Amino acid sequence: MKKGHFILLFIFFLLASSAKAQSVLSGKVLDENSQGLSGATIMISKDSTSAILAYGISDGNGNFSIKLKTEIDLLFLKISYIGYATLKQEIQNKDQELEIQLSPSSEALKEVLVEARIIEQRGDTLSFSVSAFKDQKDRVIADVLKKMPGIEILPGGQIEYQGKPIQKYYIEGLDLLEGRYSLANNNIAADDVSKVQILENHQPVKLLDSLEFSERASINIKLKNDVTTSGTAELGTGLSPLLWKIKATPMIFTRKNQAIVTYQSNNTGHDVSREIRDFSFSDFGRGDYNINKRDWLSIRGLAAPPFSQQRWLDNNVHLGSANYLIRLKQDVDLKTNISYLNDAQRQIGNTQTRFFTPTDTIDLVERTNNDLFYNTLQSKFILERNTNDNYLKNELEFNGYWDSQRGFIDTGNNEVLQRLSNPFAVVRNKLRMLKPIGKQLITFRSNTGYTEANQNLNVQPGQFEALLNNGEPFTEVGQEVSSTAFFTDNSAGMTKKVSGVTLSPEVGFSIQKEHLESRLTVFDGAETEILNGNFRNDLDFLSSRIYFTSRFVYEKDNWNLRLNTPVNYRSFNIKDPTLNEDQQLNRLTFEPDIYIRNKFSAFWETSVSAALSNEFGEINRMYYGFILNNYRSLQRYNSPLPEDLRQNYSWRLTYRNPLTSFFANTSYSHNRTRRNLLYSNLIGENAATVLEAIEQENYSYSHNWSAKASKYFSKLNTTLTLGTTFSLFEREQLLNQNLAEVHNENLSFDLGLESEVTDWLSASYAANFSLLQTRIEERDIDAIETQQHTLDLFFYVAENQYFSLNSEYYFNNISDLNRNSYFMNLNYQYTFKDSGIDLEASWNNILNTDEFVRVSNNEFAYVQSTYRLRPSQVLVSLKFSF
Incomplete structure (x- = not known):
């Protein structure tokens, strides 16, 4: 062989x-x-x-x-x-x-007994044991939630799970606060909670549970008792200057009734408005009308520092909020959410702005002293029925804002006084219905509302002399803007499952009618002149849309697929008879998007998505006469309607293992946008900017990548979090009549540690390293390097008392002064065992650091903001439950 x-x-x-x-x-x-x-x-x-x-x-x-x-x-x-x-x-x-x-x-198995008490999994529900993560210093559920791996509370109060915002925040399965969940998160006592449940892939509408999957998670707070009647209160006072802090928050949670009522007031720098921020998701997706407050005018402010507001916010705030849910009958809820905020704030500091153009560098120093006054009323009234055979939700909303501001700016060459009144009001009703008829599920949605704004800005002395007063100085300029908007969006459709595929065709129409009036007035001594021509607007903006959408959802084994194929016919009619402008545009667009997810093991999951969208300019990007937006910015869009064609692609990979308490995710997204308008920024020697739009096709690109991992080490009682992000943005700009490609890069690294080191010591550490790089054409701009480090140490000297030391360090490489900033706080808390009252004494800003420098960038400028900080101060308060 x-x-x-x-x-x-x-x-x-x-x-x-x-x-x-x-x-x-x-x-x-x-x-x-x-x-x-x-x-x-x-x-x-x-x-x-x-x-x-x-x-x-x-x-x-x-x-x-x-x-x-x-x-x-x-x-x-x-x-x-x-x-x-x-x-x-x-x-x-x-x-x-x-x-x-x-x-x-x-x-429980001996080898997993400890782990089972920490995180348990049943299907798509993860249950975190509160007692396993809670230590002596934790008072409210937010204190414990931030220690749980995979969960993050952002500085504004929004909660993320595996890097994505949660969609619902339930308390015993009921959605009391409708997106304003910070009020519950910051006030429900941790001792009253047994578990925090993460509802992965949660579908809030029971009728759709077997028809449409969800890729988002929700949180459910499980209380220890079927009936929880509790509340917290705090009274505090201090010195330098005279300080006060008042808070009372009674709460009740039963199977059929839930209520949270709060009154809060302080001048210690705590921004209570964060507790009523709305993080809810829209039922209308990309087509929803944005009812957030629109400010046509503004005064120049200071960029907020990246640390605790209690170090810098000079405030005098009052907040009252009443939130009540009653279950009228099985699965039928009536909810009322009303909040009123009154706040007076002062900002003192300076801003150094360096504008970069392809051929020049322009520097501007602004010493700022601002007074800001906020009066806000927000209210929602909701009737909801959510059963396996019926869904109805009607939401009536009234919001009013009566805000005003005063600002004084010293540029070295000029002293500018600004007065602003910027009220805004909105009323809206949203309705969504789903009802089975035969073997089909019939759907109907309606979103109708009205907004109104009447805003005024006065600036002394007058600005833009060359444009507004033939080059001659003048006393004052006044800008008035009045805008109204009516909108309605209505659709009907059906949902049916055929051969494992859920089909959801939908047809609808929307109308948006807006009106904008503006006038610019020049005051020169006793003489007053209302400017005409290019300095007035009397604009009617009418847009309508007829759309047909087919939605396909497919689920099999570990695969989920969702495809939307919307076809839109859009019509725009824009008229300004005062300026003799008339523009009409009709477009037929196809804007598909697809999402595919695969859970390829018990712990691993990946998803990809792609979307094509056509975005058209709204009225705030489509007016023909100049508007003085702030004392050094004059804008108009004397051009065709903006049309942006966007392509979005994303990929995501997640890992979570409850057995080892390890959670990780990484994602990448790419955006490519084709625009029909190029924006021209004409920056003068004093940094006064005139913005106009020019019809010229141009492109922008962005790349974003992020990764984050967190793990809980049960033997060490420690949660470790690591993260990194990278973003790249490129677009074309006209800067002082020179076409330039602006290139921005941002790379950052994050580290977080929550550890109960011993029975007498626990520690919390957070760090951030960031690098910002801007390039304009072939011109490289110095990179901005920043660092932030925060270390909190808690010493438990006895079962009922502890000391805490808080230290912070900040660095930037740009500032000539204050590159390094140090802060330190000292706290002591004593709990009276019999009454459960906490006595807390705080000494804030021990080092008496009086100012802080923040460095940031935008597309073609560096901004260095110096904030006057709150002085060293002492606060003593009593906290108790009732």
Whole structure:
């Protein structure tokens, strides 16, 4: 036999032997209700005491498949899942498919007893034990929530899970606050909560639960008692200057009634307006009308420092909020949310702005002293029925803003006084209905509202002399803007499942009618002149849309697919008879988007999405006469209607393992936008900017990548978080009549640590390293490097008292002065055991650091803002429950 033939024969013999010795064991692990168990552990060994030969983890539907290479005839199978009795049995070593049903058990395995108490998983629900993460200093549920791996509370109060905002915040399964959940998060006592549940892939509408999947998570707060009647109160006073802090928040939670009422007032720098911010998601997606307050005019302010507001905010605030939910009958809720905010703030500091053009650098220094006055009323009245066979939600909303501001700016060459009145009001009603008729689900949505703004800005002395007063100085300039808007969006459709695909065709129409009036007045001593021509607006802006959307949803095994294919016919009619302008535009657009998700193991999940959208300018980007937006910015858009064609692509990968308390995610997105207008910025020697739009096709590009991982180490009582982000943005700009490509890069790294080091010491550490780089054409601008470090140490000297030391360090490489900033606070808390009253004493800003420099950039400028900080001060307060 030839040598080559012998080798081939030998290889064939090995392959045959290997094939004979390999078997595939597959199957499904079920719970007591015959539902698949995700994350069950399957182990195979020779017997109950031998080493493991192979193992596997069941996927999201309970399925598993294990390849085994051994010649042993009988194998020992062990399947375990937290909260269920472990299955142990002998099986044959052959290809086979098993269906295993586990039974609930109150006994926990010794090797996972601690882990089971920390994070438990049942299907798509993760339950975090509050007691496992809580330590002596934690008072409200927000204190504990930020320690849980995979969960992050952003500085503004928004909660994210695995890097994405949550969509609902439930308390015992009820949505009391409708997106304004910070009020509950910052006031519900941690001692009243047993578990925090993460509802992954949560579909809030029960009717759609089996028809449309959701990729977002929600939070449910599980209380210890069926009836929880509690409340918190705080009274505090201090010096330098005279300080006060008042807070009273009674709460009640039952199966049919929930209520949170609060009154808060302070001048200590705590911004209570964050507790009524709305983080809810729209039912109308991209087509929803934005009812947030629109400010046509403004005074020049200071960029807020990137640390606790209690170091810099000079305020005098009062907040009252009443939130009540009553369950009228099964699954029918009536909700009322009313809040009123009154706040007076002062900003003192200076801003150094360096404008970069392709050929020049322009510097501006503004010493600022601003007084800001806020009066805000927000109210919602909601009737909701959410059952398996009916859904109705009607939401009536009234919001009013009566704000005003005063500002004084010294530029060194000029002293400018600004007075602004910028009220805004909105009323809106939203209705959504779903009802089965036969085998179809009929849907109807309506969104109708009205907004109004009458705003005025006065600037002394007058600005833009060359444009407004033939180059001659004048006393004052006044800008008046009045705008109204009526909008309605209505649609009807049906939803039906056919051969595993959910089809949802929908047809609708929307109308948006807006009117803008503005006039610019020049005051020169006793003479007053209302400017005409290019300095007035009397604009009617009418836009309408007829749309047909087909939605396809497909789910099978671990795959989810959603495809939207909207076809829109848009019509625009824009008229300004005063300026003899008339513009009409009709467009037929196709704007598809697709989302695909795959859960390819019990712990891993990935998704991709792509979308094409046409965006058209709104009235605030489509007026023909100049408007003085602030004392050094004069804008108009004497051009065709803006048309932006956007392409968005994204990819996301997540990992979460409740057994090891490890959560991680990474994502990448790319945006490409084609615009028909190029914006021209004419920057004068005093940095006065005139902005106009020019019809010229141009493009912008952005790339964004982020990664974050967090893990809880139970033996160390420590949560470690690591993260990084990178963004790149490129676009064309006209800067002082020179076409330039502006290139911005931002790279940052984050580190977070929450640790209960010993019984007498716990620590919290956070760090951020950031690098900002701007390039204009071939001109490189100095990179901005910043660092932030925060370390909190808590010393528990006794069971009922502790000290805490808070230290912060900030660095930037741009400032000539104050590159390094240091802060330190000292706190002491004593709890009276019998009454449960906390006595807290705080010494803030021990080092008496009086100012802070923040450096940031925009597309073609560096901004260095110096803030006057609150002085060193002492505050003593009493906190108690009732």
